[in-house]
Amino acid sequence: MLLKFMEENPKAGMASPMLIRPDLSLDPCCKRAPSIRWELIKAIMLDLLFPKSHLFRREIDHYLSRSVPATVDEVAGTYMLIRRAALDQVGLMDEDFFLYFEDQDLCKRFRDQG
Numbered sequence: 278m279l280l281k282f283m284e285e286n287p288k289a290g291m292a293s294p295m296l297i298r299p300d301l302s303l304d305p306c307c308k309r310a311p312s313i314r315w316e317l318i319k320a321i322m323l324d325l326l327f328p329k330s331h332l333f334r335r336e337i338d339h340y341l342s343r344s345v346p347a348t349v350d351e352v353a354g355t356y357m358l359i360r361r362a363a364l365d366q367v368g369l370m371d372e373d374f375f376l377y378f379e380d381q382d383l384c385k386r387f388r389d390q391g
Contacts, residue, residue, distance in 0.1 A: 279358050282346060290363030290387055293352035308335050310350035310385065350388065354380030366390060 279294055286292075296304035309315065315335050318324055323333040354370075357380070367386045370379040 283358060283360060286346075290360050290367070290390070291352070291384070292346075292358045293356050296353070296355060304353075304355075306353035306355060307347075307349040308351045310388065311335075311381065351381055351384040354383075357383075363387065363390075 279292055283289060283292055293306065296306045298304055318333050319335075323330075324335070327333045367383070367390055370383050374382060
């Protein structure tokens with residue numbers, strides 16, 4: 278299914294499926310890009326006070342349709358299908374990241390390249 282999406286959307290450099298947990302709930306694998314706004318929301322705990330509000334959540338896959346593809350800022354490194362030409366242009370994951378954030382960095386570089 279994901280390979281078919283990439284074949285039908287040649288401008289897409291990267292794609293990721295929704296990750297579904299054993300209880301059929303969505304795993305929060307798609308996020309908005311980090312920003313000062315999101316750091317402030319987290320600092321004053323609006324995300325905890327209003328956990329169901331899409332305005333105060335960094336994760337966005339909870340609000341996406343399960344059947345319609347969507348453009349997102351970041352996907353988790355758990356599963357990324359990346360077009361080779363796009364990866365050649367953007368580069369591999371940065372080995373300077375010991376653990377975590379290498380997937381966010383890669384997604385940012387993809388966004389920067391359009």
